[in-house]
Amino acid sequence: MASSSSLTLSQALIYRSTTHNASPSSDRILLPAAAISIPTFSGLKSSSSAAPSSIPTRSSRRLNSRCTSTRASAAVETIGKTDTELVDKSVNTIRFLSIDAVEKANSGHPGLPMGCAPMGHILYDEVMRYNPKNPYWFNRDRFVLSAGHGCMLQYALLHLAGYDSVKEEDLKNFRQWGSSTPGHPENFETPGVEVTTGPLGQGIANAVGLAAAEKHLAARFNKPDAEIVDHYTYAILGDGCQMEGISNEACSLAGHWGLGKLIAFYDDNHISIDGDTDIAFTENVDARFQALGWHVIWVKNGNTGYDEIRAAIQEAKAVKDKPTLIKVTTTIGFGSPNKSNSYSVHGSALGAKEVDATRQNLGWPYEPLHVPEDVKSHWSRHTPAGAAIEAEWNAKFSAYEKKYPEEAAELKTIISGELPSGWEKALPTYTTESAADATRNLSQQCLNALVKVIPGFLGGSADLASSNMTLLKTFGDFQKSTPEERNIRFGVREHAMGAICNGIALHTPGFIPYCATFFVFTDYMRAAMRISALAEARVIYVMTHDSIGLGEDGPTHQPIEHLASFRAMPNIFMMRPADGTETAGAYKVAIESRKTPTVLALSRQKLPHLDGTSIEGVEKGGYIISDNSSGKNNPDVILIGTGSELEIAVKAADILRKEGKTVRVVSFVCWELFFAQSDEYKESVLPKAVEAKVSIEAGTTFGWAKIVGSKGKAIGIDSFGASAPAGKIYEEFGITVEAVVTAAKSIS
């Protein structure tokens, strides 16, 4: 067996964000490329050490999980073989870890963990395949707690299973500053947590993305003699998730795609924050899911019916062409004599008296946060077993690699997230002689170039592929029967699209999903986009029709405040390229920003290729594209534009220069990148001493005062747009060369 084949490929991939909590005063965004270390594949070779090492939970978290323990994985997956009394005890351990941690924090949600402890136990103790000492092992089963408020369930399970991210100390620090056990599951804080949930419905849509990613990779890489990609995706969602539109969108797609390895548990407890779900939620969920193309199973006793739960999972696994919803009827706050089955147990600590009463009721004599020895001992097998599962897979991969070296190499690239060397050379290049074109079309050239060199590149549009120009010409559609393809058809489901892309991006580091709609419809998917930013999911948002320039469709379709709204959002790059070169530059930044999603605002209308634009400039966010002043950094006036209005700034500069002014034109393609540059650089582009600054952008002027200063002028649109041909609207709203010239003259 070659030493290069026994892989824990993901071990080199674990960065820690500097954007989260570490220091509130640190830069709000990461630089691309420079600040990010790209792992080299040489670091991925395994050693033969049998002892798994621990994961440093709050520092670099670079894993060294190297083990060749050979305990058979089957032992872990066997269903129904565990002594029921011990299961009861394990389940109650989960319940009391949750109760006690919430009680200590005096804040949190004990109700869900108390009700869902049985399904949680069965999943993590009997069903799921994972390696607690390498939470990033590629072929692990994924678990998503879509009802993220119940996060103590997951922390308790990770703790019992032996994940180093959730030690006893971490349970004691539940919901405290700097802990790895925050108030909702956050993948960037807690290894073992796959995605960031809490905003309801996001998690189940992430799970659809995770399952779609598995199906795609399996179809691309599995061979009749080697199922190298083969894991399940499990999720728990509650009534809240079910009510959210995003879950219906995502589950409709899951049914359409036939994601047979997605198994979702619906915690059917009939209680939400406002009380009994009867007050607002009386639809027939089972029938709805059947209509969406799911297999549906009802577990009537989720509180103690372990065998029912086990049987349901077995049945779900047997249905290979449909995702399965297991409706598990539970009692929220099960075990609490006075608060169970009521909203009062949903989102508050039980209180000392009720904690005591619950201990009495469930016969739990232990101290807070205690794990009984027999339970501890029972769960302890997951450390060697997990190592064995991973080792087994490594051996499998080794054989695969020998037989299918090309596929193995490609899969490795996806698993590691390493970008193929020289990938950026594939980006198209342009000169000022190139034909004028809309940046949405130029974007399509980039997409089609990138997909040829980046194996994990894939994506699609929310039913606007031919308007967003997002079709990959060398690939077919990702569909139920062709999951190996890379054009994803999301339908008119923007919100699920964003969340599914988060799931894909967080499945494996080499995935770079893009998704598209009209820029204004980011309003439909903003919650998912914010999760991309928070969860550090590298999703590329291809947003076309980026201004009044879309014309006749009118104000419902014309973004105004959207550029500002994303510039204000932490850890997301809002890019508005002006031509072909800048579009290529924007993609370069987006690809290299491993922990930061990017929004590309692209034009519907044709734009010329401008003199002076550059990829290097784009990487700095704002840069000089022309200047006819003396070189002393003191032009008479600085004109600043973005996207389609950079051309207007250039034309205005021409006129002003003819009239004898010295004029600098600055492209301000990405504010976040610009403000991350050195003070010296920023001063070199926008010197404080030059107070005559004019900005032009076909969007709100909100925020521009910071750029143009109190003596400068910001030209934009602070009302809604209008339905008319684009040229007419530009004229009527005063987004014109004349307006820029007039403004410039008035202050210089």
Add this chain to the structure above:
Amino acid sequence: MASSSSLTLSQALIYRSTTHNASPSSDRILLPAAAISIPTFSGLKSSSSAAPSSIPTRSSRRLNSRCTSTRASAAVETIGKTDTELVDKSVNTIRFLSIDAVEKANSGHPGLPMGCAPMGHILYDEVMRYNPKNPYWFNRDRFVLSAGHGCMLQYALLHLAGYDSVKEEDLKNFRQWGSSTPGHPENFETPGVEVTTGPLGQGIANAVGLAAAEKHLAARFNKPDAEIVDHYTYAILGDGCQMEGISNEACSLAGHWGLGKLIAFYDDNHISIDGDTDIAFTENVDARFQALGWHVIWVKNGNTGYDEIRAAIQEAKAVKDKPTLIKVTTTIGFGSPNKSNSYSVHGSALGAKEVDATRQNLGWPYEPLHVPEDVKSHWSRHTPAGAAIEAEWNAKFSAYEKKYPEEAAELKTIISGELPSGWEKALPTYTTESAADATRNLSQQCLNALVKVIPGFLGGSADLASSNMTLLKTFGDFQKSTPEERNIRFGVREHAMGAICNGIALHTPGFIPYCATFFVFTDYMRAAMRISALAEARVIYVMTHDSIGLGEDGPTHQPIEHLASFRAMPNIFMMRPADGTETAGAYKVAIESRKTPTVLALSRQKLPHLDGTSIEGVEKGGYIISDNSSGKNNPDVILIGTGSELEIAVKAADILRKEGKTVRVVSFVCWELFFAQSDEYKESVLPKAVEAKVSIEAGTTFGWAKIVGSKGKAIGIDSFGASAPAGKIYEEFGITVEAVVTAAKSIS
């Protein structure tokens, strides 16, 4: 019959926005109160003139539709009595008006009108009850084109029905600057259009709101001997609307509420922009709607099966306890020999050649935009008939008023939108001695005070009533069997909640709906909120947990960029009150802003009542709450805060003053209102000469540079939040008195 009873109550309510299109350079928002004329009821008395007057389409549009024509309304509603050949001709008129207008504009969506013309004809010619000369007649049937891109269908129907808002000239100006026929239906441009649609799924959710409003008013005001409120709500939605999550949310509620008078036509044409719906949308829609509690009917031949459509409507009306979905299978672009049943007919003009071919194919010898005389003559009856329907209702109302004067007076108030005189006196008052409280609790005091004096005040939360503090204590729940109540339980469905409130607000001017969730979850409903702003729907968004101050729930729940994102949005007031007085002031502004929605950002944590806050101050958006300088408008430093951070500014001022500084403290509760004030006022609060300005707000600093200037300091949070107790997070993020003091000293 008393002259006071023959009412066209809504006639006094039609204002024209100055924010739309009129002048892009005009102020971006309307002032409340001052800029808005509240109608007096004396203007509502009808004359006895039989001739309806016309509606000025582009000026004030104040209606004078006064008629007592007595033609029986039944004649209009009768189904199936019209000669089929004439119906064919009318249907083809609708098709060709659409084809020709799109062709002339060389832009638009002919496919839907060509397919939906039969159901459109039957609705407007045979089924719906309306008065074309008074589009605002209160008891009209409502129609919503949820698939708004097909707006030429609606414009053609309004034109044929005799609405003065869509004359032949307007059809010729389809999608042109300043026309009343914009690219998507806009209620503020085109009388006869109820709501603004285009962003998919919004319309069907609006329709749920309209139907809920009807059900509520009917339950409150109808008597066994007088059904004074009694209309249907019709909608047409397409595959796109069906895929959007918002429609599932809204339709789940419609089923839960048993909205029997909501009848939605699903244009089942199997084509969306990306092609056949099979590529992304294969769920069983019928079964899903049945699961949502709807009655479902399938019309298999929507292209020519007039009787099928008629029968379906009759059946739908007979089902009184459930909304009905009529799935109408149609051919997109019906009649176009080469483009029908393909995506190419969805969103582009057919082209001259195909227009000719379609004329040939459907046997249409007429010039573009021609309405044949017999069709014109057939439709002409709607003008007298509509007047008769309204007159009949007026007579009914007159009788009602005699018998039930109290109820009639209340209903009149709702219909007119006139605020009861002195309503604002109901707002609670506070002193600095009042107990510290969270603004979410103070908000609840306002809600409960207002509901007692404003008959059209109602609302609720997306399953967070006990956290948002939105329960109306003197009312029960609006439910299927208690629709007269005013607490609406939206479930965890933020997006539908916003859109349903838009429907309620636009149903009748006196409705003032509020809705609530955590501020961060505006991300889920932003598309609906933007429609509130664009469509001038007075919805009050009660958004609590407005900062890191919510504590342990962590960054998924902590708004950062949200204040900025709404400040950047046109025509919406983003208010962040600091204490009880300011909360009351914010509600005063919200109630008086008839054409502008308001977002209230409210704290979870307790705040003291501050010296110097005032309702008058809030109405100006930004104002001085204290200043120990000489009165020459030149303090050493100006501290500016909003909401929960105003207290911090006050405390910092105390310290600085003790150290000898002259300090002004400014509450900046609503930026939009402040910037709408005179330059003189603005200078009096934030003099340019005082460069030492420090702002503090527990949110992004994005946008604050405009306020504090280039020498000032903005204290805020430009990264995501964290999970920990609130006090700890404030400290770690530097949102502290010390930070303000230090910043102030560094620049003054």
